[in-house]
Amino acid sequence: MMENSLKKYADAQNCPVRNVLDRFGDKWSTLVLLLLEEVEVLRFNELHKAIETISQKMLAVTLKSLEADGLIIRKQYQEIPPRVEYMLSARGASLMPHIKSLVQWANTNFEAIEQSREAYNR
Amino acid sequence: MMENSLKKYADAQNCPVRNVLDRFGDKWSTLVLLLLEEVEVLRFNELHKAIETISQKMLAVTLKSLEADGLIIRKQYQEIPPRVEYMLSARGASLMPHIKSLVQWANTNFEAIEQSREAYNR
DNA sequence: GTTATTAACTTACTTTTGGTAAGTAAAGAT
DNA sequence: ATCTTTACTTACCAAAAGTAAGTTAATAAC
Known part of the structure; x- marks a missing residue:
């Protein structure tokens, strides 16, 4: 009864869900994407x-992994000291509405979740 | 020009976005949630x-952190051998549409991303 | 002519997180 | 008396992430 519906998640390598979500599963990627959406062009130090x-x-x-996935574009100027600018690619931009809907949910549910956490730790 | 728009992300503790997204930033939470949405009730071993x-x-x-956040419900039966069932809470259920929209995006963009990754590593 | 500055990273090392395998508990079956 | 079942926990080890210092190369200051 269960086998059929669950099997598809078993293989991490070939499962699109796991393969791609693992990438946003890291601590920083979504944050960088949100910043780039907001400011459009940012340098490394910014x-x-x-x-x-x-x-x-x-x-x-x-930044390297986001670039490898084609979610951001890295533009390097031949100057010294170096100048490198990062911005969202079209693919990255197409991702953002989905991430932002998650962010909205996070904002509305933030306080309730905090309270649950506190209650749980008592 | 940048300070105002970016400052809000600086403080992880009090930033709803970071605070909540960090939780899905782990490797397994979203997967467990997806399974529970699909099958509704699952035991630990399942x-x-x-x-x-x-x-x-x-x-x-x-499971503990999802329960602490009030996203899933843990129902324990007083039996031996033990029986514990997990299911989505209302809060958890309210999250799923957003996660699933991300999953959809992942499915449609999976192949293109794979190709980008390969191209990048050459 | 030597030193300082700037920007975008690397590298070596440490700490934290995640994975593996074995162990625990308690009742009923053999 | 031993085995089975289930939902975990614990001790130990590997992998990922964090810290701090170093690299490069041109221009500017001393």
């Missing part, structure tokens, strides 16, 4: 300052 | 078999 708690290393890793 | 690659420990941790 992102770093904006998020504050992210390390440079993690920001670099996050 | 979830464990369905996801396969999750460890019992991680499943226990995931």
Whole structure:
């Protein structure tokens, strides 16, 4: 009764849900995407300052994987000191409505969830 | 020009977006939620078999945090061997449309993203 | 001519998180 | 007396993420 409906999630590699959601399952990707949607063009250090708690290393890793997935565009100028600008790609932009609907839900349910957490830890 | 629009993300603790999205930022929560939406009621071992690659420990941790957030309900029967059933709460159910819209996006964009990844790694 | 500055990262190292495998508890069946 | 069943927990190990310092190369200041 259950086997048929659940099997499709078993294989992480070939499951689109897991394969793609694992990517937003990381700590920073959605945040970077939200910032880029809001400000449109940002340099590495601007992102770093904006998020504050992210390390440079993690920001670099996050940007690379977003670029690899074609969600953001990296534009490098041949200048010194270096200048690199990041912005959403069309694909990245098409993702944002879905993420923002999640964000909206998070905003409306934030307080109730906090209260549940507190109640649970007592 | 940037300070005003970006500041709100700086503080993880009090930012609803970060605070709540960090929770789905883990590897397993969304998967458990999707399964529970599909099958409605599942026991610990059923979830464990369905996801396969999750460890019992991680499943226990995931279920606890989902319960703490009030997204799922844990119903324990006083029997031996023990019987515990998990199902979505109303709050959890209200989340699912947003998650599923993300899942849909993932399904439609899966192949293109895979191709981008391959191209990037060459 | 040496030193400082700037921006976008790397690298080496440490800490935190996640995974594996084995163990626990308690009743009923063998 | 031992085995089975279920829902976990615990001890130990591997992988991921965080920290801090280093790299590069041109221009500017001393």
